[in-house]
Structure formats: C-alpha cells, structure tokens
Amino acid sequence: MLSQMRQFVERTVIGDSVPRLARAGKSAPPALIRRMQEDAFRHTVRYAARHQKFFARKLKEAGIAAEVVRRPEDLGDIFTTPEDLLSHPPEDFLCREPQAVFETTGTGGEPKRVYFDHQELELAGRYEAAALWENGVRPEDRVVCAFDAGYWISSWVTFFACRAIGAFCSAVGKPAPREVYSRLGLYRYNVIVADPTWLVSLSEIAEKEGTVPVKLILAAGDRMTAAYRRYIQDVWKAPVILGYGSTEMGGGSGMECRERQGYHLDEFNFLFEILEPDAEGYGELVVTTLARRVMPLVRYRVRDVARFIPEPCACGVTLRRLSPIKGRRDEMVVMGAGNLHPAIFENLMHEVEGISPNWQVAVRQDGLHDVLEFRMELTDGIEASRVEQAVRQKIESRYPEMWANHTCGMYRLAFRFHRPGALPQGRKAKRLVDERGA
Numbered sequence: 109m110l111s112q113m114r115q116f117v118e119r120t121v122i123g124d125s126v127p128r129l130a131r132a133g134k135s136a137p138p139a140l141i142r143r144m145q146e147d148a149f150r151h152t153v154r155y156a157a158r159h160q161k162f163f164a165r166k167l168k169e170a171g172i173a174a175e176v177v178r179r180p181e182d183l184g185d186i187f188t189t190p191e192d193l194l195s196h197p198p199e200d201f202l203c204r205e206p207q208a209v210f211e212t213t214g215t216g217g218e219p220k221r222v223y224f225d226h227q228e229l230e231l232a233g234r235y236e237a238a239a240l241w242e243n244g245v246r247p248e249d250r251v252v253c254a255f256d257a258g259y260w261i262s263s264w265v266t267f268f269a270c271r272a273i274g275a276f277c278s279a280v281g282k283p284a285p286r287e288v289y290s291r292l293g294l295y296r297y298n299v300i301v302a303d304p305t306w307l308v309s310l311s312e313i314a315e316k317e318g319t320v321p322v323k324l325i326l327a328a329g330d331r332m333t334a335a336y337r338r339y340i341q342d343v344w345k346a347p348v349i350l351g352y353g354s355t356e357m358g359g360g361s362g363m364e365c366r367e368r369q370g371y372h373l374d375e376f377n378f379l380f381e382i383l384e385p386d387a388e389g390y391g392e393l394v395v396t397t398l399a400r401r402v403m404p405l406v407r408y409r410v411r412d413v414a415r416f417i418p419e420p421c422a423c424g425v426t427l428r429r430l431s432p433i434k435g436r437r438d439e440m441v442v443m444g445a446g447n448l449h450p451a452i453f454e455n456l457m458h459e460v461e462g463i464s465p466n467w468q469v470a471v472r473q474d475g476l477h478d479v480l481e482f483r484m485e486l487t488d489g490i491e492a493s494r495v496e497q498a499v500r501q502k503i504e505s506r507y508p509e510m511w512a513n514h515t516c517g518m519y520r521l522a523f524r525f526h527r528p529g530a531l532p533q534g535r536k537a538k539r540l541v542d543e544r545g546a
C-alpha cells in the first residue's frame with residue numbers, strides 16, 4: 109500500500125488526471141517531496157522486512173530492526189545487487205502474487221527477472237504519461253513506439269502511458285525501421301519512441317526519402333551520443349528527448365525536459381542515492397522503489413555512474429535532475445590511460461570512417477605494460493593505416509589527458525582489423541573489455 113500522505117495527495121489533488129499529475133511534478137516544493145519520500149521509504153522498509161525473505165535476512169544479519177530505519181543510511185551496508193537477483197530464486201524477493209514478469213539481460217548469461225502486478229505497470233505508465241505531457245504529448249497525438257518487446261518492459265509502459273493520456277499508440281516491438289517509415293503517413297504518427305541506433309537508421313531513410321511532420325522524438329538514453337541526437341533532430345526538425353530507466357526500475361525513472369540538461373527524476377516512486385560520490389559528485393546510482401509491493405527493491409545498486417544536478421532547472425520543474433550516465437560501474441576499467449568508460453569510445457568511434465558499428469576496445473597486458481587495443485571491422489575497403497591514424501587523432505583532440513598518458517608511456521596503443529561480422533555484436537555487446545589477468 110502506498111503511504112497515507114501519498115494516498116492523500118494523489119486522491120485529493122491529482123485524481124486520474126495526467127495534466128494534474130504533471131503539474132504536481134512541476135510545482136511540488138522539494139521539501140514536501142523529501143518528506144513524502146522519507147515517509148514512503150519507511151513504509152517500504154517495514155513492508156519488505158515483513159514480506160521479503162531476502163531483505164528480512166539482510167536485516168537480521170546486520171542486527172537492524174526495521175522500525176528504527178528512517179533513511180537509507182540507517183541501513184548501513186544493506187543493498188540489493190544485480191548479482192543478488194541472479195543468484196536467489198524469485199521467491200526470495202516476491203512479497204505477493206505477481207501478474208507479470210519482465211527480463212533484462214546483462215552482457216551475457218542468465219537474465220534478471222523482475223515481477224509486477226497490473227496496477228504497478230499502470231502506475232509506471234501514469235508517471236511516464238506525466239513526463240510525456242510535460243514534453244507536449246496530448247490526446248490528439250499519435251505515438252509509434254518501437255522499443256524492443258519480447259520480455260522487455262518499456263514498450264508496455266509506454267503503451268500504458270499513452271492510454272493514460274488518451275493518445276493513439278502503436279507499440280509494435282522493434283521492426284525494421286523501413287516498416288515503420290512506410291506507415292508514418294498512413295497512420296499519421298507524430299511522436300516516435302525508440303532506441304538511439306534504430307532512430308538513426310530511420311532518420312537515414314527519411315533524410316533520403318522525405319520526412320513527415322513530427323512533434324517529438326523520445327529515445328531511451330542508453331547510447332545516445334550528442335552526434336546521433338544532432339543528426340536525428342536535424343532530419344526531423346523535432347526535439348529528441350531522452351528517458352532513463354531499466355526493467356528493475358519498472359520502465360522509466362527519469363526523463364529530460366525541453367531544456368535537455370539531465371533527467372528529471374521520478375521522485376514520487378523512487379528514492380535515489382549516489383553512492384561514494386567523487387569530488388565532482390559522480391558515484392553509483394542506488395534506487396529504492398517506493399510504490400511497488402510485488403517485488404520492492406531496497407537500495408538497488410543500479411551500477412550506473414552519474415551525479416545529481418543540484419541547480420534548479422530553467423523549465424521550472426522542481427523534481428531533481430540526474431546527469432547523463434557517465435558509464436557503468438562494472439564496465440569502468442582503470443588502466444594507464446585513466447578511468448575508462450565505454451562512453452568515451454562511443455564518442456570516439458562513431459566519427460571514424462570505414463569501420464562497422466561492431467568495434468570493441470580491450471585492455472590487455474603486455475609484459476609490464478597496459479595495452480589499449482582497438483578491434484575494428486573494416487568496411488568500404490578503406491586502408492587500415494588510415495583508420496588507425498584517425499583513431500589516434502581523435503584521442504589526441506578529444507581526450508588530451510588520455511593522450512598525454514600515452515605520450516609519457518603509461519600505456520601502449522594497438523590496432524587489430526577484422527572482416528565484417530567477426531566481432532561480437534548486438535544490443536549489449538561489450539564495448540570495453542578488461543582482459544588483464546585473463
């Protein structure tokens with residue numbers, strides 16, 4: 109059950125109205141949001157202590173009574189990790205009978221499974237609806253959502269969001285971009301929701317063959333580079349707004365506004381922490397679900413590295429913002445070149461001509477030296493030496509510190525070229541791998 113304060117606000121102030129919910133997110137004073145969050149956090153902890161085997165065991169091991177927990181830090185070292193979800197049976201996390209399950213795969217191996225009931229999915233949809241409303245989506249709009257379906261959650265939540273707004277919605281899974289392109293005019297879609305690389309492909313078709321009037325493009329923020337975003341916006345003459353979320357978070361947990369300077373977080377349904385922040389405030393994001401009762405997650409280690417943006421946003425929304433994700437904590441590699449995140453190489457490689465999208469960067473050890481090895485598939489018959497030169501130049505111009513570490517001998521660069529199709533591919537193929545000690 110939601111906390112009483114939350115229920116009171118939702119019932120009396122908001123009701124079923126998406127515009128009113130959007131206004132609540134825009135105008136709720138931060139102090140009130142904090143109080144609601146603390147109240148909901150206490151409820152969640154007590155509920156999980158009573159109903160969730162995993163969390164009850166953790167509390168017992170740490171000798172903490174649920175009743176004394178008021179804030180996340182009162183839980184000390186108690187967290188829920190992605191590894192916990194993988195290594196325990198679902199029964200250890202389930203607090204009541206589920207009505208739906210979704211999966212999320214990491215970079216290999218078993219998927220993590222997260223369970224919900226219908227009400228929770230609809231609630232997630234309502235909050236996504238409020239964010240879409242804030243970005244201008246209205247009942248007369250027509251939305252096509254090309255998020256991958258299968259066991260993924262996002263297309264369902266977007267469908268529920270459109271239902272809450274009352275907007276036309278085709279949640280069609282992830283067909284080839286041409287299939288959606290050929291129907292844009294027929295169904296008069298003016299809002300497109302999809303993944304970044306899929307949007308790039310759709311935009312390439314539209315650039316050659318013509319566009320239709322589009323009001324808004326919403327993309328999952330994962331892997332959207334500044335260059336992709338610029339290109340897509342130029343083709344469609346429409347803003348590209350990014351959302352942030354995951355299956356564990358039940359779809360979205362934050363969305364940009366028109367300012368496009370960080371994700372406004374859904375602080376009504378989640379309590380966010382940044383763990384062990386560095387000098388700039390960057391640390392691992394930790395999330396507690398505040399409204400879920402089938403499988404609540406207490407202090408879930410998201411493994412994404414980001415920071416809060418404390419300044420108020422120019423758009424006027426009072427919900428706190430999260431910076432763009434700097435990288436995955438478990439994908440960060442510390443080596444002679446510095447602290448490397450895959451995003452660094454995403455930024456570098458999309459500008460290199462003559463290679464396929466399936467590149468990979470590996471950190472190896474050669475004797476006493478770290479080696480940063482670029483593995484690429486040559487296309488277009490370009491000479492390997494030219495590609496190598498382009499990569500070196502881009503490191504030098506884009507990441508001068510990383511280049512400085514190279515020139516003073518802290519690591520070596522290596523280049524390996526393959527035929528197309530030889531390197532790992534797919535949505536979650538690892539871009540940056542650490543092979544030292546392997």
Ligand SMILES: [Zn+2]
Pocket residue numbers: 364365366367372421422423424425
């Ligand atoms: Zn804003």
